[in-house]
Amino acid sequence: MTLRLPLVAAGLLLGTACSTLATMEGARTLEPGQAQVGGGLSLQHGASPLSYSGVPIPQVEIAGRVGVAPDVDVGLRAYLLGMGFDTRYRFWQGGRWHLAVAPGLFGAWVPALTGTVAGQGSVELRTPVTAEVVLSDAWSVSFGPRLVLRDQWNSLAVAGGRGAVSRLDVFAGGSARVELRARRLVVGLSGDAFAQPARHGGLGWSAGVDLGFRSAPRSPD
Amino acid sequence: MLILVAAALAAEPAPMVGVGLDVVAWHTSARHDLHPALTAFAHLGPSTAPWSVALEATTARRIDGDAFVRYRTVHLRADALAGVALGTHATRFHASLGPALTVRAVAVASDAASTAATRLEPGVRGRVALDGPLVGRLGWAWHVGATTRGPGLDWDAGLGFGVRL
Numbered sequence: 001m002t003l004r005l006p007l008v009a010a011g012l013l014l015g016t017a018c019s020t021l022a023t024m025e026g027a028r029t030l031e032p033g034q035a036q037v038g039g040g041l042s043l044q045h046g047a048s049p050l051s052y053s054g055v056p057i058p059q060v061e062i063a064g065r066v067g068v069a070p071d072v073d074v075g076l077r078a079y080l081l082g083m084g085f086d087t088r089y090r091f092w093q094g095g096r097w098h099l100a101v102a103p104g105l106f107g108a109w110v111p112a113l114t115g116t117v118a119g120q121g122s123v124e125l126r127t128p129v130t131a132e133v134v135l136s137d138a139w140s141v142s143f144g145p146r147l148v149l150r151d152q153w154n155s156l157a158v159a160g161g162r163g164a165v166s167r168l169d170v171f172a173g174g175s176a177r178v179e180l181r182a183r184r185l186v187v188g189l190s191g192d193a194f195a196q197p198a199r200h201g202g203l204g205w206s207a208g209v210d211l212g213f214r215s216a217p218r219s220p221d
Numbered sequence: 222m223l224i225l226v227a228a229a230l231a232a233e234p235a236p237m238v239g240v241g242l243d244v245v246a247w248h249t250s251a252r253h254d255l256h257p258a259l260t261a262f263a264h265l266g267p268s269t270a271p272w273s274v275a276l277e278a279t280t281a282r283r284i285d286g287d288a289f290v291r292y293r294t295v296h297l298r299a300d301a302l303a304g305v306a307l308g309t310h311a312t313r314f315h316a317s318l319g320p321a322l323t324v325r326a327v328a329v330a331s332d333a334a335s336t337a338a339t340r341l342e343p344g345v346r347g348r349v350a351l352d353g354p355l356v357g358r359l360g361w362a363w364h365v366g367a368t369t370r371g372p373g374l375d376w377d378a379g380l381g382f383g384v385r386l
Contacts, residue, residue, distance in 0.1 A: 070309075071310065089314070089351065090309060091309055091312070091313070091314035092307040092308075092314075093309060099307065099314075101349065101351065103351070103363065103365070125365065125378050127365045147365065149246070149365070149376055149378065151255060166255070167252060168246045168255065168376070170374075170376060197374060198248075198253060198374075199252075
């Protein structure tokens with residue numbers, strides 16, 4: 001009885017993704033001083049070793065973002081198992097259209113488990129380019145190419161010696177997201193699909209929903 | 222940080238030349254080899270036009286082996302890219318495509334024998350980049366790119382600094 005809960009918790013932890021393929025924002029940056037916090041839930045395939053089973057893996061995320069300058073905001077994001085930050089720059093706006101790029105650095109590390117594995121980790125460089133078209137005061141649609149370069153390594157301890165084995169994962173694809181805004185509330189539905197050209201890992205994908213709460217923009221002096 | 226951002230927002234876009242440090246994932250028959258590389262770059266074109274031309278030269282060197290065999294691999298890649306350049310401020314986003322040529326020189330040496338080979342591998346390179354001002358005429362540049370080479374793809378990312386013209 002006393003082992004059941006830790007085993008269930010371990011199973012849930014191992015059953016979730018080691019990275020995230022989900023999109024949680026569009027191309028419209030926050031105003032300077034404006035902040036947004038929220039979270040997301042998604043089903044994903046391809047971002048975790050457990051994807052070899054063919055079963056989609058759940059992923060849970062929390063995110064925060066703050067506007068630091070006109071057309072520039074920065075974000076922090078944490079998920080199971082990893083976290084990272086990005087800087088989003090809206091580099092073009094015309095009418096209802098917004099274009100932005102959000103380069104980011106993410107990573108994860110799991111300490112020594114059992115046997116010969118002394119630790120696992122990964123570092124990711126993300127480069128999403130997003131176009132967003134505002135349909136109305138409440139609705140918008142965004143889409144764009146996505147590229148994730150991830151170096152993943154396993155540290156090994158075998159027969160008194162230590163070493164490391166690493167692998168490059170590439171997720172190259174695209175994303176589409178529908179966003180609804182109601183006062184301070186932001187709700188998004190997203191779908192992402194990726195090819196994995198570095199190791200011919202097949203199609204990776206994510207389908208998710210995100211929810212955010214946004215502060216009011218600072219009024220101009 | 223905020224002072225740099227404010228200075229960047231007040232500046233005007235401008236062409237730039239500089240050098241940078243890249244991490245390149247060179248594809249091999251087994252996996253990708255990650256190596257640091259040096260890149261010289263130039264982002265050219267009218268600062269008010271929505272297009273730019275980028276010239277790059279990247280070099281990387283790797284030496285490894287054991288007590289019996291020593292391997293040395295040198296990559297040199299040159300490319301010329303053209304594409305869109307957009308920015309709501311002095312920092313500009315570039316999305317470019319163009320031809321690339323990679324020269325790969327491999328030498329294998331042991332006590333018994335040595336051999337070397339050089340291959341020219343043409344390909345196509347695609348890249349997204351950001352560049353912008355730092356302080357005065359100093360600027361920064363960041364990029365992520367992919368280059369075809371034979372049957373595979375090399376991936377790279379880098380950060381550099383330079384002079385705004």
